[in-house]
Amino acid sequence: MSKTSDRINLTNQFLIAMPSMADPTFSGTVVYLCDHTEKGALGLVINRPTDIDLQSLFQRIDLKLEIEPLVHLPVYFGGPVQTERGFVLHEEGDGEPYSSSMSVPGGLAMTTSKDVLEAVASGKGPERFLLTLGHAGWGAGQLEEEISKNGWLTVEADPRIIFDVPAEDRLEAALSLLGVSRSTLSGEAGHA
Numbered sequence: 001m002s003k004t005s006d007r008i009n010l011t012n013q014f015l016i017a018m019p020s021m022a023d024p025t026f027s028g029t030v031v032y033l034c035d036h037t038e039k040g041a042l043g044l045v046i047n048r049p050t051d052i053d054l055q056s057l058f059q060r061i062d063l064k065l066e067i068e069p070l071v072h073l074p075v076y077f078g079g080p081v082q083t084e085r086g087f088v089l090h091e092e093g094d095g096e097p098y099s100s101s102m103s104v105p106g107g108l109a110m111t112t113s114k115d116v117l118e119a120v121a122s123g124k125g126p127e128r129f130l131l132t133l134g135h136a137g138w139g140a141g142q143l144e145e146e147i148s149k150n151g152w153l154t155v156e157a158d159p160r161i162i163f164d165v166p167a168e169d170r171l172e173a174a175l176s177l178l179g180v181s182r183s184t185l186s187g188e189a190g191h192a
Contacts, residue, residue, distance in 0.1 A: 008144070010036040012107035014161070014174045015043060015143075016153040019185050025080050030174045031136050032089060032157055034102060034110045041138040044089055044110070046130060046162050047170035049074035054120075054131065057086070061114065063121045070120065074167070078132025087135050088116045089162065090126035107157060128163040153178060 015031040031043040055071040058064065065071055078087050092109045100113035119125035138146070146152055155177045165173045175181055 010154055012104050012157050013154045014157045016174050018150055021151055028171060030170050034104050040140050041143045043136045044078040044087055044132050047167050048077040049167045050077050058121060063117055065121045067123055076130060076132040078134045079136030081135050081137045083134035087112055087132045088129050090129035093126055108159060130162055
């Protein structure tokens, strides 16, 4: 059996930061993994809203957003890589295809092109989406090493947590998919 065939693929999973997570950038975060291959991984933090709302971001890129429920939605900190770039996590719909979009197998889509924001501004965009600035990235083997050192828990993603649960409750909701809560987590790895 080749090494690549037994490799764990965590695409469309939540990474849940363990209490022992030393990196303050990821402490207390839930990351949705959009892509995980032998070359590395790419994900978006889904529970860290910024003080920027959609309306102010759209103004910066010369788009007019007047759809009332959307104007005050927060833009999220998606991770420390390419923080000047927008990443839109959304349901794949029957809408128009976007020029730079990645379909996540078994999950959602992630679009980085401005056309998705133009569609949102005109009321034709994805109904449910999360907009981040920046993303989280790992080099080859880096994420697997962090998981082996008890840095992250993993669980199959549930889009309802991304779109229907308030940001401050997403960590607890993701943990509940594993049947645990923050109060029962320990920062110590169990090694028999």
